[in-house]
Amino acid sequence: MTTRSYLEAGDRRGIPAWILSTDHKRIGVLYLAAMMFLFLVAVTIGVLMRVEQLTIAPPLFPPQIYNAFFTVHGVIMIFMFVLPGLPAVFGNFLLPIMVGARDVAFPRLNLLSWYFFITGAVLAVVSLFTGSAPPDTGWTFYAPYSIRTGGNVSLAVFAAFVLGLSSILTGLNFITTIHRLRTPSMTWHRMPLFVWAIYGTAWIQVLATPIIGITLLLVILERVFGIGVFDPAKGGDPLLYQHLFWIYSHPAVYIMILPAMGAITEIIPTFAHRTIFGYKAIAYSSIAIAALGSLVWGHHMFTSGMSTAANVVFSLLTFLVAVPSAIKVFNWTSTLYKGSIEVRPPMLYALTFIFLFTIGGLTGLMQGAVNVNQHVHDTYFIVGHFHYVMLGGTGMGFFAALLYWFPKMFGKMYNEKAAALAWFPIFVGFNMLYFSMLVLGYMGMPRRYYTHLPQYHTGHVIASIGSFVLAFGLVILLGDLLVALFRGKKAPQNPWNGVSLEWQIPTPPPLENFEEIPTVGRPYVFNQEAAR
Amino acid sequence: MSGAASDAPAGHKDYEGSKLGMWLFLFTEILLFGGLFILYSAYWARYTADFHRGGQMLNLGIGVANTVVLLTSSMTVAISVSAMQQGNRRLSIWCLAATVLLGLVFLGNKAIEWSAEIGEGLYPNSPELLARPHGEQLFFGLYYSMTGLHGLHVIAGIAVLSFMLNSIRRNTITRTDYGRLENAGLYWHLVDVIWIFLLPLFYLSA
Amino acid sequence: MEHAEPHAHIVPYGTFVRVWLLLLFLTAALVVTAKAYHEAMSVYAMLVITPLKAGLVFFYFMHLKYEKPFLKSMVLMTLALLVLFIGFLFLDLSYR
Numbered sequence: 001m002t003t004r005s006y007l008e009a010g011d012r013r014g015i016p017a018w019i020l021s022t023d024h025k026r027i028g029v030l031y032l033a034a035m036m037f038l039f040l041v042a043v044t045i046g047v048l049m050r051v052e053q054l055t056i057a058p059p060l061f062p063p064q065i066y067n068a069f070f071t072v073h074g075v076i077m078i079f080m081f082v083l084p085g086l087p088a089v090f091g092n093f094l095l096p097i098m099v100g101a102r103d104v105a106f107p108r109l110n111l112l113s114w115y116f117f118i119t120g121a122v123l124a125v126v127s128l129f130t131g132s133a134p135p136d137t138g139w140t141f142y143a144p145y146s147i148r149t150g151g152n153v154s155l156a157v158f159a160a161f162v163l164g165l166s167s168i169l170t171g172l173n174f175i176t177t178i179h180r181l182r183t184p185s186m187t188w189h190r191m192p193l194f195v196w197a198i199y200g201t202a203w204i205q206v207l208a209t210p211i212i213g214i215t216l217l218l219v220i221l222e223r224v225f226g227i228g229v230f231d232p233a234k235g236g237d238p239l240l241y242q243h244l245f246w247i248y249s250h251p252a253v254y255i256m257i258l259p260a261m262g263a264i265t266e267i268i269p270t271f272a273h274r275t276i277f278g279y280k281a282i283a284y285s286s287i288a289i290a291a292l293g294s295l296v297w298g299h300h301m302f303t304s305g306m307s308t309a310a311n312v313v314f315s316l317l318t319f320l321v322a323v324p325s326a327i328k329v330f331n332w333t334s335t336l337y338k339g340s341i342e343v344r345p346p347m348l349y350a351l352t353f354i355f356l357f358t359i360g361g362l363t364g365l366m367q368g369a370v371n372v373n374q375h376v377h378d379t380y381f382i383v384g385h386f387h388y389v390m391l392g393g394t395g396m397g398f399f400a401a402l403l404y405w406f407p408k409m410f411g412k413m414y415n416e417k418a419a420a421l422a423w424f425p426i427f428v429g430f431n432m433l434y435f436s437m438l439v440l441g442y443m444g445m446p447r448r449y450y451t452h453l454p455q456y457h458t459g460h461v462i463a464s465i466g467s468f469v470l471a472f473g474l475v476i477l478l479g480d481l482l483v484a485l486f487r488g489k490k491a492p493q494n495p496w497n498g499v500s501l502e503w504q505i506p507t508p509p510p511l512e513n514f515e516e517i518p519t520v521g522r523p524y525v526f527n528q529e530a531a532r
Numbered sequence: 533m534s535g536a537a538s539d540a541p542a543g544h545k546d547y548e549g550s551k552l553g554m555w556l557f558l559f560t561e562i563l564l565f566g567g568l569f570i571l572y573s574a575y576w577a578r579y580t581a582d583f584h585r586g587g588q589m590l591n592l593g594i595g596v597a598n599t600v601v602l603l604t605s606s607m608t609v610a611i612s613v614s615a616m617q618q619g620n621r622r623l624s625i626w627c628l629a630a631t632v633l634l635g636l637v638f639l640g641n642k643a644i645e646w647s648a649e650i651g652e653g654l655y656p657n658s659p660e661l662l663a664r665p666h667g668e669q670l671f672f673g674l675y676y677s678m679t680g681l682h683g684l685h686v687i688a689g690i691a692v693l694s695f696m697l698n699s700i701r702r703n704t705i706t707r708t709d710y711g712r713l714e715n716a717g718l719y720w721h722l723v724d725v726i727w728i729f730l731l732p733l734f735y736l737s738a
Numbered sequence: 739m740e741h742a743e744p745h746a747h748i749v750p751y752g753t754f755v756r757v758w759l760l761l762l763f764l765t766a767a768l769v770v771t772a773k774a775y776h777e778a779m780s781v782y783a784m785l786v787i788t789p790l791k792a793g794l795v796f797f798y799f800m801h802l803k804y805e806k807p808f809l810k811s812m813v814l815m816t817l818a819l820l821v822l823f824i825g826f827l828f829l830d831l832s833y834r
Contacts (some may be wrong), residue, residue: 105549172556180549207819210560214567218677226657227673228666229571234673235666240574243827244567294819295826307833313826555809559816566820573824574831592769599765607758610749610799617748714801721800725792731765732784736772 005411009511022107023511027114028093029409035081035089036478038121042076045069047471050433050464056451066450067136068151072128074139075156079163080121082390083252085398086259087170087205088117091198093409095174097502098192100183100520102512105176113169120163127155138448140249143230143241147222154223157216164209164216167255171205174198185519189283192500192523193276196283197262200290204251204258208294212248215241239304246297254293256390257357258286260397261328264350267404268332270498271347272339275524278331285324292321302373311370318368325361329354345419346496349400352427356392360385363438378448381441387434399477406481407495411508412488418480425473432466499526547711554715558722561685565726568678572733575670582667586675587737589654594645595735598638599727605634606724609693609717619707621700628697628713631720635690642683646676675734682726689723692716747804757798764791 003009006025010017018026049069052061061069092110096103104110128134131152137145146153178199182191219241221227228234230241269276276282298306298314332354343351363385366372376382407413440459445452452460494503501518502509576583612627653660656673696716699705705713764787771783797803802810 105546106553109553168560172553172560175556176549176553179552180546206556206560207563207816210563211567211823214564217681218567218571221677225676227677228656228669229575229673229677234662234669235575235579236670236673237574237578239830240571243830244570247567247570247823295822298826298830305834306830309833310826310830313829552809555812559812562816563820566823569820570824570827574827577828577831596765596769600762603758603761603765606795606799607754610754611751614749614751614754718800721795724799725795728791728795729788732768732772732788736769736780736784 003506003510003512003515005506005508006511007411007508020111022103022111024092024096024103024107024110025409025509027110028089028091030114031084031088031092031117034118034121035085038076038080040478041125042073042081043471043474045073045076047467049073050467052450053452053460054464056457059451061450063450064133064136067138067448068128068134070448071135071138071156072124075124075135075160076121077390078139078252079160080117080124082256082394084117084163084167084170085256085394086263086401087174087198087201087255088113088166089398090194090263090401090405091170091174091201091259094405094502095177095195095198096181097505097509097513098195098500099178099181099186100501100514100518101177101181102514102517104173105180106173109169110173113166113173116162116166116169120159120161120166123159123162124156127152127159131155140245141216141219142245143219143222143236143238144232146219147230154220157219161213161216164213167205168209168213171202171209174202175206178202183517183520185521189280190520190523191283193265193279193282193286194259194262197258197265197286200286201255201258204255204290204294208248208251208255211244212252215244215248218244239301239306242301242304243297246300247294250297250300251290251294253389254289256394257325257397258289260353260394260401261286261325263397263401263404264332264353265328266498266500267346267350267400268335269524269526270404270496271342271344271350272336273342273497273526274335274339275526276331277334277337278327279524281327282331285327288324289321292317292324296321299368299373302370303377315368315370319365322361322365322368329358344496345416345423346400346404348420348423349396349403352423353393353396353400356388356396356430360388360390360393363388375444376441378446379441380437380445380447383447384434384437384441387437392430392434402481404496405502406484407491408502408507408509410485410488411491412484413491413495414480414484414488419477422473422477422480425469426477427473429466429468429470429473433463433470434466436460436463436466497526499524545709545711550711550715551718554718558718561722561726565678565681568674568681569729569733572674572678575667575674576733576737579665579667579670582665583671583737586668586671587734589649590675590735591645591648592735594641595731598641599731601634601638601641602724602727605631605638606721608634609720613710613714613717616700616705616707616710616713621707624713625697625700628693628700632690632693632697635686635693635720638686639683639690642679642686671734671737678730679734682723682730685723685726689716689720692719747801749798749801749804753798757794761791761794764794 006023010021010023012020018030021027048061049066052059052066052069059066092104133151135151135153135156137149137151137153141153141157178191178195218227218229222230226234228236230236230238232238265276265282296314296318298310299318302311302315341347363381367376367382367385403414403419436459440456440463443456443459445456445459491507493507500523501520504518505513608627609631612624612631615624615627649655654672655661656676661669661672693716696705696713699712768783768787771787772780775783796813802813
């Protein structure tokens with residue numbers, strides 16, 4: 001008996017079939033579609049910023065426009081791509097399947113999450129074009145500037161609040177799904193490591209996001225009612241804004257990276273044809289990162305006027321939180337050792353993730369040293385660092401995941417050569433762009449400046465050319481996938497010979513995922529004899 | 533039992549699962565108010581004397597009355613759930629109705645209280661308040677933010693409980709299917725817990 | 739996973755009434771201590787009595803006493819997180 005795939009099943013047709021569907025797979029695809037559009041908008045703004053730095057005398061855009069650019073680039077990238085990216089797309093699509101369930105615990109709440117996401121995205125874009133001026137505070141909305149500036153801060157901040165609601169509900173749904181809907185034979189230690197990663201992430205989503213929620217609401221209350229909590233004129237302390245902001249926004253970066261690490265952990269064993277090295281280490285390190293990561297937020301404030309005592313404690317904990325991340329890198333590398341490695345596009349991008357994330361992580365450690373931080377805070381060094389971890393890390397992880405699970409999601413194969421070819425401009429452009437920033441920042445180039453002094457110009461030119469090359473590569477990669485969506489060859493059920501549950505069901509999956517709820521044994525068992 | 537399939541009719545309900553979901557939502561509320569508690573703790577430490585004076589300007593009588601109202605409403609909703617579990621539909625409805633009524637009394641008290649304070653010029657950005665010491669300005673800024681946010685949650689709670697009242701009347705909440713009522717009760721109890729903390733922070737500010 | 743069986747444990751009405759009376763008593767104690775004693779004493783009283791009241795609501799009204807250990811530890815973890823946030827904040831505030 002052939003059941004229709006989720007792409008065709010159900011009674012509705014056309015747009016209502018998608019935007020009224022509570023099927024976790026369709027919701028994952030809805031997120032993907034929205035995100036790809038928003039990502040490209042934000043990439044375009046980023047490229048425009050790089051053009052501005054090329055055209056410094058006279059600059060192409062007035063300074064206020066540049067301020068609006070970096071604000072919106074940050075808001076879109078962080079709140080609409082890097083944060084929700086892997087959980088909302090791949091968490092939604094794969095989590096129920098990977099644990100042997102038919103859907104998440106609360107399917108209607110899941111659809112509501114997507115509605116909140118779209119609402120927040122629309123509000124954020126609208127905030128650009130309404131009010132007296134677009135927001136110009138940076139995505140961090142620091143007080144007191146954010147409570148005084150005429151830009152459309154309240155709307156932008158409210159948009160971020162709504163996006164936070166989306167994140168919270170997704171996390172709540174995933175925790176409940178993992179606790180309640182695993183097939184009975186799947187004990188905690190038989191779960192795929194992507195699920196462990198999603199689990200850690202979900203707890204951060206639930207516990208940390210409300211703090212930014214209230215902080216953003218307070219900015220609105222300040223602007224509208226003048227309650228005074230962040231306003232020095234009324235005795236308020238702007239540093240308290242920073243504390244509250246980073247209490248969420250630091251754990252947020254672990255929301256960004258944990259699922260990417262989870263995806264890498266699925267990809268590497270498949271293409272090394274070996275079981276994962278150190279299952280428990282990887283599982284528990286995800287939880288450790290989530291836990292420790294909630295106590296390091298002060299490292300964003302080393303130059304703000306925080307006490308020395310706080311500086312020292314936060315620095316120490318920052319160094320500690322690098323340990324579980326490093327553990328994962330060791331485990332992935334050990335998995336590769338004596339594996340039968342096949343470098344197809346998902347593996348190519350996964351290996352790139354490890355390399356670029358390591359650079360990002362190491363520069364993070366550098367910044368975690370209070371003395372170094374005095375020199376590099378608010379410079380391009382920081383910008384370089386976070387792009388290495390957010391784009392080199394989460395971004396690459398997202399692309400690797402997309403290349404890995406695309407056939408499963410859409411039943412089509414993409415052109416693997418094109419994906420591999422795209423890798424070259426992506427890798428070269430990326431490093432031209434962001435390694436230059438590390439150097440520029442170390443030399444003293446401040447961030448969020450629309451122009452620069454002559455001694456930084458060479459670095460900026462290299463970076464800008466890098467950005468064009470990177471953008472070119474991204475267009476090839478995403479273009480390849482877009483073409484495959486409509487004209488790709490039909491994908492086999494299990495193109496990569498993966499062993500987790502998603503590869504045991506038809507491609508694309510049927511609406512209810514499984515005919516019978518499956519029974520599972522130990523995870524990551526590969527037939528190594530056949531592979532050699 | 534696995535959860536309901538997407539476009540198929542609702543399958544088995546997962547009582548424990550929906551309770552877990554509600555508790556997770558309550559955690560988010562704890563952290564939401566938590567951010568405000570963090571701010572309060574910082575400013576209380578810095579402006580202790582001003583906070584003390586601010587507290588004395590509030591109406592302790594209404595504060596205590598509202599505390600009694602909410603504590604009682606917590607008891608009534610708990611009894612309502614227990615009654616439903618035991619099949620006592622009538623008691624369940626009466627206690628739930630009492631809870632809603634007490635919630636409305638709370639809001640009424642709040643309205644009286646706030647109008648009085650606003651009438652005296654004690655609101656953010658008022659000329660009177662701007663002339664007062666910084667600590668008192670922050671005290672009132674936090675007072676309105678925290679009791680205001682709490683009040684919004686009381687309104688939401690009253691709405692949810694009223695909806696449950698209706699569900700009991702229509703028999704969609706029964707002796708064997710009372711999870712929604714219990715979850716609504718959990719929400720109401722948290723609203724009560726937050727007020728338990730707000731009372732000393734503002735009305736008994738030492 | 740378990741079938742959708744409602745939780746078997748039912749709390750008798752009397753328990754709720756007794757907890758309510760205790761809460762009223764604690765509230766009275768709180769107000770009296772706050773008003774009657776000097777500063778430090780009131781703060782300590784509040785720091786003890788208030789969590790106690792909250793605990794009673796969590797354990798009895800919200801049924802936490804009869805729930806699984808996992809849920810109890812998650813509630814504890816959430817509250818502990820908040821306490822840690824405040825604690826770390828004071829690492830900054832107290833030493834500036």
